[in-house]
Amino acid sequence: GAVVSQHPSWVICKSGTSVKIECRSLDFQATTMFWYRQFPKQSLMLMATSNEGSKATYEQGVEKDKFLINHASLTLSTLTVTSAHPEDSSFYICSARGAGAYGYTFGSGTRLTVV
Amino acid sequence: AQSVTQLGSHVSVSEGALVLLRCNYSSSVPPYLFWYVQYPNQGLQLLLKYTSAATLVKGINGFEAEFKKSETSFHLTKPSAHMSDAAEYFCAVTDASYGKLTFGQGTILTVHP
Numbered sequence: 001g002a003v004v005s006q007h008p009s010w011v012i013c014k015s016g017t018s019v020k021i022e023c024r025s026l027d028f029q030a031t032t033m034f035w036y037r038q039f040p041k042q043s044l045m046l047m048a049t050s051n052e053g054s055k056a057t058y059e060q061g062v063e064k065d066k067f068l069i070n071h072a073s074l075t076l077s078t079l080t081v082t083s084a085h086p087e088d089s090s091f092y093i094c095s096a097r098g099a100g101a102y103g104y105t106f107g108s109g110t111r112l113t114v115v
Numbered sequence: 116a117q118s119v120t121q122l123g124s125h126v127s128v129s130e131g132a133l134v135l136l137r138c139n140y141s142s143s144v145p146p147y148l149f150w151y152v153q154y155p156n157q158g159l160q161l162l163l164k165y166t167s168a169a170t171l172v173k174g175i176n177g178f179e180a181e182f183k184k185s186e187t188s189f190h191l192t193k194p195s196a197h198m199s200d201a202a203e204y205f206c207a208v209t210d211a212s213y214g215k216l217t218f219g220q221g222t223i224l225t226v227h228p
Contacts, residue, residue, distance in 0.1 A: 004158075006158070009156075010156075034215060034216070042220075042221075043205065043218045043219065043220050043221050044159075044205070044218045046215050046216075046217075049214075049215055091156070093158055093159070095159075095216070097213060103161065103164065103213075104149075104161075104213075104216065106151075106158040106159040106160075107158050108157055108158040109156065109157060109158045111156060
């Protein structure tokens with residue numbers, strides 16, 4: 001079946017630094033990637049949607065300059081948290097949808113802790 | 116606009132008992148509905164989905180859900196709970212465009228021996 005590999009699984013970084021999270025579709029072409037964040041004991045909140053080769057569309061309230069999304073190829077999308085602060089600590093999950101594929105494949109998530 | 120409401124943030128059952136997790140949706144277009152399971156610090160695994168075909172949908176691990184348009188519901192059931200079913204469950208809605216998913220608040224299922 002379709003697999004999305006998300007790395008790293010967890011990362012600890014210092015406040016003010018940037019962190020990059022990668023999601024790779026291993027056996028299909030991900031034409032659309034969705035990025036979510038999930039706070040403890042809460043549901044998934046969509047941050048942005050990206051289509052391969054296009055600029056990402058951000059949800060209301062999500063800072064596009066802070067959460068940089070790149071989807072330059074059909075198998076790789078990245079989320080970079082720039083100048084991270086403790087309030088950015090969260091669980092980030094990607095979800096890919098392929099062309100003609102009727103469903104979503106989720107990555108395994110990245111636990112980001114900013115200290 | 117679409118929304119999902121999961122009734123009950125926590126459900127506790129005994130091993131072997133019926134599992135019932137409730138989900139109600141709101142959608143101005145025909146909905147596509149999903150149930151996902153999430154184990155701690157992991158991504159989401161699809162249990163089953165409704166995409167306008169049969170209203171009774173069977174999924175993995177013995178789960179099933181029934182789409183009831185008149186009640187705008189898509190409740191998840193399993194006849195006999197197993198310890199390994201303990202996890203958090205999310206109901207989600209989209210439409211035929213397979214655009215963004217809107218998730219419910221989640222229900223944590225606890226299974227007691």
